[in-house]
Each structure stands twice: as structure tokens, then as C-alpha cells.
Amino acid sequence: MSDVQTAPSDALTEPKPIIRLKESVVNKIAAGEIIHRPSSALKELIENSLDAGSTSIRVTIKDGGMKLLQIQDNGCGIKCSDLPILAERFTTSKLSSFSDLSHLTTYGFRGEALASISHVAHLSVITKTAAAEHAWKVHYEDGKLVPAKAGQTAEPKPCAGNDGTIITVEDLFYNTPTRLSALRSSTEEYARILDVMTKYAVHNHKVALVCKKAGSSAPDLSSSPSSSTSQAINLLYGTSIGKALLQVTCGPDPNTTHTSKDAESWKAEVVFTNASYQAKKFVFLLFINHRLVESTRIRRAMETIYTSILPKGFFPFMYLSLEINPESVDVNVHPTKREVHFLNEDAIVERVCNVSQERLLHKSQSRSYPTQTLLTQGQRSPMDVDQPGGSQDKEPGPSRVHTVQITSASTSKKKVAPKNLIRTSAADRTLDSMFPVIPSNRTQPQPQPQTEARAQVTTEENSDRGGEGPPAPLRREGSRKTKEIQESTIALTSIKDLRKRIIVKEHQGLHEVLEGHVFVGIVDLDRCLSLVQHSTQLYLLNHGSLAEELFYQLGLRQFSNFAKFKLEPAPPLRKLISIAVDAEDGISRTKLTKEQVTEFIYRTLIDSDRREMLSEYFCLTITDEGLVQTLPLILRGYIPNLDKLPLLLMRLGPQVDWTDEERCFESILRELAYFYVPGPLDGTPTTPEETEESKAEKWQIEHVLFPAMRKYLVPPKSLLERDVVQVASLPDLYRVFERC
Structure with a gap:
């Protein structure tokens, strides 16, 4: 054993030599710190345009900014002599020495934005100053001028152009595939771009900003110059926020003795919503010395203002602009300038919070509450005198809903113009009341559609998963209080990503319509068309498409925590698949027989792991x-059409990607959502007479489905393309009547 020699340990090996990185490697590393995604590149370019004194900025996007990101402004432009070093690192017109950072008032100062972009994309610039006779066009790669085409020179080329600058970024991250693959879909990246532009449009409300997709005629964001921040917020974030805004400006407390000169020189503008506005997420815009930044400490401090005012789980909208002495602010703490540090932060934030809270509490003493006045036969409410036609309305009728302003001074009610009247209750008048109907019992039987296997539906309490129990009978009064659908706690990354994707795709305007809508009536049950009213607008909805998205989101919300309903007797899986395969026309175009297709799908689903x-x-x-024993109960009080069960089981075989976890879960939830959509099977003939089943289905749609949409649906923008259409506007109709 003494003759055996051991190998030297890793600790005794020679250290690797230190080498100087190539300049190209250094520049790409630096570019990764500045340009994370298309929206971060756009943020840098917008700041450059604002620093150039632009009053109009137009942005064009293709594929979420990954194929094309172009920004055009009418600023001061760039001199031709400065173009050769425009895209080199640490070239800037904002400062000349380190001491200039102490009184910096511009957005940019590092001189790294265009340099970083040129290292990860194809960059071209067209610019013209007011004194120049024509514009100049140049191309950059890795910070250097390059020719536009082979055989040409790299020097700037004269071209036609207006005063200002056009910067075009193409094929972003073409040479960094890892960064490119880490990006979200083009839709999500475009949503981030719109979010950045919206925030800058609010703060720079005197600048016109436009953003649209390449090839689209209509912009997705268009802000015209407005006189105040509140007007810009109302235009960009919607009237539901705009009509609930409060505004305060403040500075140092005059009753406090300041020990430093820096603490005296600051000013804050705060625009925030009152207690009447409630949202599911906190929207917080923070600008410090006109720079869009983030601060978790300031965000939490401002959020605590509403702790005793808003219910748990609801949040406000807030915009805060701080102007502080530049000598008190350190802007050089983050590569993208996303964070800044400043002196006396705690004292300044405390002062802003106190002033804002005083304003909020004072305004909260006057709030609007909906009250209902029940009119019995031979009685009229005194408030009917103020309603249009109130003096002639002597017939007893359904309850009318009024809005009473509770104030400390008086309870007087202003007369509302007819063109501004808003439906506040579905009991005012529904679409069904305009047509003669046969009286029906107050309690409708639950629909119990059956498959060929004659399976009966029995709901089960899923005690192991926190289920909600069997639904109560459907009642027209709709007074039964439904239990809150809680979001299940899941550690799976795939489910967390799917849930985040829903939030990113949300369309705020459509969410406001669905959240505040009043149901008018069902237009066509077979075509899944319904009417709802929001404010003074009337909308035609495809409630089938909205229901499919709702059930997908509810399924994702309750993942692994469903209640269930039991099929008695349990139908055989093979028989159900065979029924759907026999009815499928496309099977005849394949080389497989229907028996072979049925067997393949059956073997796929009967697998023990699946x-x-x-x-x-x-x-x-x-x-x-091989018996189908239970199905998930996605929404209590709502029973799907079990005639669709064979189609569901057949589609679970070929339509589900069983090899990828996220795609597998998403496709199963989509198929379950499609199964839950109201309506008969495609191509199933319906009778013109209204049956008990159709009455029960209409009741479910009005009293179960639409209330669930109002509470839980996070609508994506894709629903606006063909499933939600505005068909009437009360003010516009009155203008037409006035011309007649």
C-alpha cells in the first residue's frame, strides 16, 4: 500500500490564468444588462425622444417588437457630425464630467442604450435637424457604422425626412438565441410595450404618443395632449378610474424644522382613486424627477393608506410624481435607471402619505350607495317625481333602483337627462318582457340531459379537496348566496405560468364592461347571443365564447381542488367514445377504421398513469x-349538457399533448371548458317551441353564468375581435332623434 501514489487534489491544481475579455464579449454582456426585452429597449428610446424635446412620438411594432421596433419623433434631431459615434458606448450629450450627475435633469446619461441595441439587433437611424437641408440615414452593427448593402460605404447617406429622428430596430436578439427563447409570446411582449407607453403618456400628458402594430390602420394606443394628469389617466385607463380620481400636491411640512437645505426642496403630485373604486390589482405609477422608476418601499407605504378603507383583496389606482433637488438624488444605482436613491426618503414618503390619507378620508365621508324602493299597488315613491315620466307612471310595477347620494350636508337629488339614464338592475326591463311568454312555475327543474348510456347526474361533496357540495335547486329569485371560489394552492410551475398568462392578457376596458354590466336578455339561444348594458352602451355578446374562457379560468383557478358530480349508473368509456367517433365525419378521410380509432383513444385514456x-x-x-364515474364540477349551480360527454372523451385522446406538462394541463382544461359551454351539440336540430330544457338553460345563463363572469372572468383582448360588439349608444341615439 505504501507504493500507491494518490492524485493531487483539485485544491492543489494550478489556477487558471486571468485574461482580458474581447471587446465584443464585453459589449454583449453590457447589452444584456440594459436590454432585457423589447419593452426595455422601447423605454430607452422613448426617453431619448423626450430628452430631444419631442411633442409627438409614434411607435410601430411587429411581432411584439422582436421583428420590428420603430420610434419616430419630431425632436431636435442629431447632427451629421455626431452620427459616427452615436452607437458607441459611453457617448452622450447629457453630461461631460462625473460632477454633472449631481444636477442631472435628463432621462439618459450613460450613453449605452443605442450601443446595447446595436449589439443585439440591426439598428438604423434617419435624422434631421432644423438647420439641415435634408435628413441623413445610417446603419449600425456592434456600435460601428456599417454599409446598408454590400459594396456601399458606411458613411451617412442623404435622404428625405422631416425634422426629428426615426430609429428602427429589427431582429432583436437575433445573435443571442438564449435571450430570445426566454421571451414570452409576441402578444405578451406587445402588452408590456403598451404598458410602458401608457405610463409615459400619463406623465408626459402634453406629448402625443401613438403605438400601433405594423400593417394595422388603427392604433392600439393614442394619447392626445391634455391639460392635466387626471385627464390623461381618464383617457388612457378608462372612465371607471377617471371619475373616481382625487388629486393633491404637497411639499415639506411648514410646521417642521428642517435641518438640511435638501429636505426643503421637493414637491409631489399625487393622483389616486377614492373609496368607490376597487380593483383586483394595485396599479402604481411612480416618477421621480420625471423618470419612471420602481420602489417597493414607497409602493407599500402608499398602499397602506387604503388598509382601513378598501376590503381585503381590493386595491386602488395611484400615480405619484416626485420632484426632488437633483443634488439629493443618486441616479447611478441601476444599469437601466429603474431605481434611484434620494436623501430623506422616509420623511418625504411619510409626508406624502399623510396628505394623501387626509384627502382620501375627507372625500370618503360622501359616498354613493344603491338603494331599492319597493312600489306596491296604489303607492308611488316620492323620488319618482324626479324621474322622466314619473308623474304619469301610476301603474304598479317592479321595484325601481335609485342612487342616493349620502352626504353630510343634504340629500337632494339632481334630475338626470334621459340620454344619460343608466340601467342599474336587470329587473328594470328584460328582453323577454317585450315578447308574450307562457307563465311558468317559479321553480325551474334542473336540466338533466342524458347520453346514450342514460347516466343520471348526482353531485358529490369533495371533502378531501375542499369541494362546495351539491348545488341547491335553481330558483328564479336568485337569492341563494354562492360560496366564494377559492384559488387552489399549487406548487407546479406550469400552473403558475398559466395563471400569470391570464393576467398578462387581460383587457382592462372589457373587464370594466363585464364587471359592471347589467343583463338585458338572450337574443338567440342556439347562436349563444345575449345583450348586456354597461353605462349608456348596449353590447351584443357571444356568451358561448365568454363562457368557454370563464370555465377555462375557473378550472385553472380550482386545479386539483374541484368538487365533483357522480354519474349513476357510470357509463362505459368505450361506448361513449364509439358514439362520438360514429358521429365524426373526418374519420372517413383517414386510413383507420372507426373501430381502430375508438380502440386507440380508449387505450390512451385507460392507461393507469393517465x-x-x-x-x-x-x-x-x-x-x-373502463367506467366513467365522476366529472369535475367547475361552477356550482351549473350543470353542463351531458350530450357532449362522448365528444369530450373522444377529444381528450388526440387533442391533448400528453408529453409536455404545461401543454397537457392547458389542453385538458380547454377541453373541459368547451364541454361546459351552454348550448346543444353542433348540428343538433332544435325545436322552435320553448321547452322546459331551454327555459332551464336560459335561467342558468342569466342567473349563474353571467354573475360568474362579472365576478371571476379576466377577459383577454382576443374576445373583442368578434365576440363583443357595441350595438347602441344612448347619447348617439338621442343625437339621431334630435336630427329627425
Whole structure:
């Protein structure tokens, strides 16, 4: 054993030599610190345009900014002599020495934005100053001038152009595939771009900003110069926020003795919503010395103002602009200038919070509450005198809803113009009341559609998963209080990503319509068309498409925590698949027989691992004998059409990607959502007479489905393309009548 020699340990090996990185490697590393995604590149370019004194900025986007990101402004432009070093690192017109940072008033100062972009994209610039006779066009790569085409020179080329600058960024991250693959979809990246532009449009409300997709004629964001921040917020974030805004300006407390000169020189403008506005997420815009920044400490401090005012889980909208002596601010703490530090932060934030809270509490003493006055036969409410036609309305009728302003001074009610009257209750007058109907019982039977297997529906309490129990009978009064649908706690990254994707795709304007709508009536049950009113607008909705998105989101919300309903007797899986395959026309165009397709799908679903996953995560239980025992109960009080069950099981075989976790979960939830959509099977003939089943389905749509949409649906913008259409506007109709 003494002759055996051991190898030297890793600790004794020679250290690797230190080498100087190549300049190209250094520049790409630096570019990764500045340009994270298309929206960060756009933020740098917008700040450059604002520093150039632009009053109009137009942005064009293609594929979320990854294929094309172009920004055009009417600023001062760039001199031709400065173009050769425009895209080199640490070239800037904002400062000349380090001491200039102490009184910096511009957005940019590092001189790294265009340099970083040129290292990860194809960059071209067209610019013209007011004194120049024509514009100049140049191309950059890795910070250097390059020719536009092979055989040409790299020097600036004269071209036509207006005063200002056009910067075009193409093929972003073409040479860094890892960064490119880490980006979200083009839709999500475009949403981030719109978010950045909206925030800058609010703060720079005297600048016109436009953003649109390449090839689109209509912009997705267009802000015209406005006189105040509140007007800009109302235009960009919607009237529901705009009509609830409060505004305060403040500075140092005059009753406090300041020990430093810096603490005296600051000013804050705060625009925030009152207690009447409530949202599911906190929208906070923070600008310090006109720079869009983030600060978790300031955000939390401002959020505590509403702790005793808003219910738990609801948040306000808030805009805060701080102007502080530049000598008190350190802007050189983050590569993208996303964070800044300043002196006396605690004292300044405390002062802003106190002033804002005083204003909020004072305004909260006057709030609007909806009250209902029940009119019995031979009685009229005194408030009817103020309603149009109130003196002639002597017939007894349904309850009318009025809005009473509770104030400390008086309870007087202003007369509302007819063109501004807003439906506040579905009981005012529904679409069904305009047509003669046969009186029906107050209690409607639950719909119990059956498959060929004659399966009866029995709801089960899923005690192991926190289920909500069986639904009560459907009642027209709609007075039964439904239990809150809680979001399940899941550690799976795939489910967390799917939930985040829903929030990113939300369309705020459509969310306001659905959240504050009043149901008018069902237009066409077979075509899934319904009418709702929001404010003074009337909308035609495809409630089938909205329901499909709702059930997908509810399924994702309750993932692995479903209640369930039991099929008695349990129908055989093979028989159900066979029914759907026989009815499928496309099978005849394949080389497989219907029996072979049925067997393939059956073997796919009867697999023990897949059955265990379906049962554990989705409460879709298939026994060892091949019997479908239970299905998930996604929404209490709503029973799907079980005639669609064979189609659901058939589609679960080929339509689900069983090899990828996230795509597997998403496709199963989409198929369950499609199964839950109201309406008959495609191509199923319907009778013109109204049956008990159609009455029950209409009741479910009005009293279960639409209230659930109002409470839980986070609508994506894609629903606006063809599923939500504004068909009338009360003020516009009155203008037409006035011309007649």
C-alpha cells in the first residue's frame, strides 16, 4: 500500500490564468444588462425622444417588437457630425464630467442604450435637424457604422425626412438565441410595450404618443395632449378610474424644522382613486424627477393608506410624481435607471402619505350607495317625481333602483337627462318582457340531459379537496348566496405560468364592461347571443365564447381542488367514445377504421398513469373496468349538457399533448371548458317551441353564468375581435332623434 501514489487534489491544481475579455464579449454582456426585452429597449428610446424635446412620438411594432421596433419623433434631431459615434458606448450629450450627475435633469446619461441595441439587433437611424437641408440615414452593427448593402460605404447617406429622428430596430436578439427563447409570446411582449407607453403618456400628458402594430390602420394606443394628469389617466385607463380620481400636491411640512437645505426642496403630485373604486390589482405609477422608476418601499407605504378603507383583496389606482433637488438624488444605482436613491426618503414618503390619507378620508365621508324602493299597488315613491315620466307612471310595477347620494350636508337629488339614464338592475326591463311568454312555475327543474348510456347526474361533496357540495335547486329569485371560489394552492410551475398568462392578457376596458354590466336578455339561444348594458352602451355578446374562457379560468383557478358530480349508473368509456367517433365525419378521410380509432383513444385514456392524473388533478374518474364515474364540477349551480360527454372523451385522446406538462394541463382544461359551454351539440336540430330544457338553460345563463363572469372572468383582448360588439349608444341615439 505504501507504493500507491494518490492524485493531487483539485485544491492543489494550478489556477487558471486571468485574461482580458474581447471587446465584443464585453459589449454583449453590457447589452444584456440594459436590454432585457423589447419593452426595455422601447423605454430607452422613448426617453431619448423626450430628452430631444419631442411633442409627438409614434411607435410601430411587429411581432411584439422582436421583428420590428420603430420610434419616430419630431425632436431636435442629431447632427451629421455626431452620427459616427452615436452607437458607441459611453457617448452622450447629457453630461461631460462625473460632477454633472449631481444636477442631472435628463432621462439618459450613460450613453449605452443605442450601443446595447446595436449589439443585439440591426439598428438604423434617419435624422434631421432644423438647420439641415435634408435628413441623413445610417446603419449600425456592434456600435460601428456599417454599409446598408454590400459594396456601399458606411458613411451617412442623404435622404428625405422631416425634422426629428426615426430609429428602427429589427431582429432583436437575433445573435443571442438564449435571450430570445426566454421571451414570452409576441402578444405578451406587445402588452408590456403598451404598458410602458401608457405610463409615459400619463406623465408626459402634453406629448402625443401613438403605438400601433405594423400593417394595422388603427392604433392600439393614442394619447392626445391634455391639460392635466387626471385627464390623461381618464383617457388612457378608462372612465371607471377617471371619475373616481382625487388629486393633491404637497411639499415639506411648514410646521417642521428642517435641518438640511435638501429636505426643503421637493414637491409631489399625487393622483389616486377614492373609496368607490376597487380593483383586483394595485396599479402604481411612480416618477421621480420625471423618470419612471420602481420602489417597493414607497409602493407599500402608499398602499397602506387604503388598509382601513378598501376590503381585503381590493386595491386602488395611484400615480405619484416626485420632484426632488437633483443634488439629493443618486441616479447611478441601476444599469437601466429603474431605481434611484434620494436623501430623506422616509420623511418625504411619510409626508406624502399623510396628505394623501387626509384627502382620501375627507372625500370618503360622501359616498354613493344603491338603494331599492319597493312600489306596491296604489303607492308611488316620492323620488319618482324626479324621474322622466314619473308623474304619469301610476301603474304598479317592479321595484325601481335609485342612487342616493349620502352626504353630510343634504340629500337632494339632481334630475338626470334621459340620454344619460343608466340601467342599474336587470329587473328594470328584460328582453323577454317585450315578447308574450307562457307563465311558468317559479321553480325551474334542473336540466338533466342524458347520453346514450342514460347516466343520471348526482353531485358529490369533495371533502378531501375542499369541494362546495351539491348545488341547491335553481330558483328564479336568485337569492341563494354562492360560496366564494377559492384559488387552489399549487406548487407546479406550469400552473403558475398559466395563471400569470391570464393576467398578462387581460383587457382592462372589457373587464370594466363585464364587471359592471347589467343583463338585458338572450337574443338567440342556439347562436349563444345575449345583450348586456354597461353605462349608456348596449353590447351584443357571444356568451358561448365568454363562457368557454370563464370555465377555462375557473378550472385553472380550482386545479386539483374541484368538487365533483357522480354519474349513476357510470357509463362505459368505450361506448361513449364509439358514439362520438360514429358521429365524426373526418374519420372517413383517414386510413383507420372507426373501430381502430375508438380502440386507440380508449387505450390512451385507460392507461393507469393517465387515469390517476385525471382523477387527482381534474376529478375525472375512470375505473379499472373502463367506467366513467365522476366529472369535475367547475361552477356550482351549473350543470353542463351531458350530450357532449362522448365528444369530450373522444377529444381528450388526440387533442391533448400528453408529453409536455404545461401543454397537457392547458389542453385538458380547454377541453373541459368547451364541454361546459351552454348550448346543444353542433348540428343538433332544435325545436322552435320553448321547452322546459331551454327555459332551464336560459335561467342558468342569466342567473349563474353571467354573475360568474362579472365576478371571476379576466377577459383577454382576443374576445373583442368578434365576440363583443357595441350595438347602441344612448347619447348617439338621442343625437339621431334630435336630427329627425
